Amino acid sequence: MKAFRLLEQLEQMGITTITGVPDSTLKQFCDGIQTYKGNLRHYVTVNEGAAVGMAIGSYLATSRPACVYMQNSGIGNAVNPLASLANRDVYGIPMLFIVGWRGEPGIKDEPQHVFQGKITCELFDTLSVPYRVIDKGTTDTELDEILAEAEGTLKQGDQFAVIVKKGTFDKAESFVWENGSSMIREEVLGHILQNLPGDAVVVSTTGKISRELYEQSEKIYGNHDNIFMTVGGMGHASMIALGIAENKRDKKIVCVDGDGAALMHMGALPFIASQQPENFYHIVINNQAHESVGAMPTGCQGTDFAQVARAAGYREAKRLETMEEVKRIGQWIGEKTGPVFWEIPVALDARADLGRPKESARENKEGFMRAIQ
Secondary structure, three states: OOHHHHHHHHHHOOOOEEEEOOOOOOHHHHHHHHHOOOOOEEEEOOOHHHHHHHHHHHHHHHOOOEEEEEEHHHHHHHHHHHHHHHOOOOOOOOEEEEEEOOOOOOOOOOHHHHHHHHHHHHHHHHOOOOEEEEOOOOOHHHHHHHHHHHHHHHHOOOEEEEEEOOOOOOOOOOOOOOOOOOOOHHHHHHHHHHOOOOOEEEEEOOOHHHHHHHHHHHHHOOOOOOEEEOOOOOOOHHHHHHHHHHHOOOOEEEEEEEHHHHHHOOOHHHHHHHHOOOOEEEEEEEOOEEHHHOOEEOOOOOOOHHHHHHHHOOOEEEEOOOHHHHOOHHHHHHHOOOOEEEEEEOOOOOOOOOOOOOOOHHHHHHHHHHHOO
16 A cells, blocks of 8 residues: 555545644655645644644544544544544544554564553543554555545544554655764663763663663673663653652662653653752753654754753753763763753664564563662
């Protein structure tokens, strides 16, 4: 199935706004949005709930339903505005969901997707959102029938979901985007680990940051017991780190975050600052993109994270532009009183042969808990 054909059909349904958060299962669809020549207005939002909110506003302004795309892990973020605003028992706002199905039962996937994959269809049943599943075997005629059903549902003021299996869309030329930064993230992470004080432990965000930290810690330490890798729950690493910091005052807690993750739940920043945890150090690795799910730009390029953290109330916040500054992070963690925030701009340049953790998520949890006792 060609992504462009689906986009053309969305436009024929009267949809003019498409908004959401990128997903690797939908990579060809997301790439197609970036190069599509039609009249769809596209917005990458900070989280899936925000995308639902924007879809509601778009409908109120135009009387046209919007399309919201996401990975199935994002359904949780979308539930509140969907159930408390869009549902027919409240305002009755039509919208079409395009949902990438990670963790499909019977298909090997990463641990954070397994349970979510099992309950994806059940969640839409619970939300009273009718859905259809498409895959690489779905014919053009079958897709036409599904979208005709969706259009009829939208006209009644309800929502409809198209759940997309892995491999549904034909491979096409990837959308290529560069952010202008030159520092390599994996090198940055290696220097951070090399220079950490002995009483420091790390909480890392989901995606390639955790995968690179895993490989670098194996190389530097021979293990990774002092790193808790949040394989899922995008945007929650900083609050996990705060929970540890508040209960382990004898440890220095270093949260290694990503820009997309920090944007997803940015309300964590003022809350962390309000607690003034003296042993908390927050690093945001900023490549201005959702690299782990296809490298689509975040939609918030130009955000000065250090300035945001400073305004939120962090004791100190700075953007580090050189590797020499990065190499001093370990020293600063030993010297400075938290909460301290560092933003580090990096290139989009992950290794093609980047590995994945060999241990299970549960084994990582248990090793980390032993390490911080």
